[in-house]
Amino acid sequence: MVACAERLGVPRGSRMFRYALQAVAFRSKEKIAAKVEFMKNAFTWSDAEVSIALSKAPLLLRRSKEHLQRTSNFLISEVGLEPAYIARLPALITYSLEGRLRPRHYAVKFLTENGLLDHGGSYYVIFKMTEKVFVEKYICPHKEAVLHLAKYYAAACRGEVPAH
Template identity: 40%
Template sequence: MVKYLVNSCGFSPSEAAKFSKPLAHLRSTEKPDAVLNFMRSQGLGGAVIRKVISADPRYLRYNVEKNLAPKFQFLRDLGLSESDIVDAILKNHGILLFNVQRSIVPKLEMWEGLLGSRELVLKHLKKTTRFFHSSVEKTLHPNLKFLRDECGIPEERVSVVLRSHPKLISQKPESLRALVARADELGMPRQSRMFMWTVNIIQRVSKERFEAKVEFMRRFGWSESEFSSAVRKVPTFIGMSLDMLRRKVEFFINVVGYTPSFIADKSYLLLFSLQKRVIPRFRVTEMLKSKGLWTGQGKFSCILTLSDTKFIEKFVLPHKENVPELLDILRVAGVCKGK
């Protein structure tokens, strides 16, 4: 089959050797020929076919009429284009093996109910890896039941998070329970609207990375209770890289003059872009103070929450004639263009 994959699909000899292993038992090229002809008839070019076969060489063993044609037709009937179908296949390896009525339709209906629209389901089908792999009976239903009945979290609150992070509920039930336990350890009330967001961010941060952040912030003076309190207020900051977290904390402490406890209490400060918001706004306010044009009334932490438009209207435009450098500071940061 190595020679066949080279000649019929355009793979290199080394690629063909790798992808031919699942096809070693084939005694003829009848099925592979039929599969390749079918894919070409669907408008798939050579490069795209190689991507599909690379994702799962077993596709070349499939029966076109039983396995491929019904799935392609179903996906097309959903409104997906040829390129959309390819994206869905590449993100959901094995989807062409699923039975339409027994597997694909139940998943489609369940996800549509959870996410609130067919359009959003199709978006994740094309962009989210393994979106359609989880079993409705063994994974999705048990996870929903656990969150609703045991944790007391309304389904709508769960759905809000799933619309952007559907994989949260696609994992094994025991894994989801472990994540909920970690959120409980932080003292996050299950009744809080931030609980599901906390569970979601914890899913993306390993225990090792999480503990590294706890230890890192301890060196800056945070107690464990302050760390937990900061996470409860703004859980997304723990998804930040250690390097970015270090640069932000060091700037707030060493340049702005905040104490570690103040940052823990106002942990939302850690979400602002250092280069596009924190540093340029600090430079603007410091320049105004140095020229006696601003008394410092109004906390810098509050100034950071203003939109770019409001900040410019309040702190830059009134002084653009006397201090044109203010606009230059924001232009360099990419905050304003041509104002």
């Protein structure tokens, strides 16, 4: 297991090493190689980019192929993030697509398109911040201008698609 974790690009002395051990535990070399290959294809990553991502978030190996594919499609196709950016910030892949990524992206996109927000910021920062901070920074200041924004955002976080 130790050798397998090191082959993923996670140095033995790093704080991520124990997570790398958890990620490879009870998995055959073939299954790990297949998941790495799947990630390369889903995110259009090079070998180096996969190593970068796994060295920072080795537990990505435990994510389902479905989750990886849906998150890849969303981050690359809908949000427009570059694969190399995602590889450098693999925590993006660990967040809930339905509960965090999609609702926040659509809220920021809506506010930007309607001239209520000058979004030149980092999606990583937006996706990383706590729910409370996100709501205080992006939803609350616009409650007057967009009457049902808070209600629609809360519904989107529950997986419901608002009518508007």
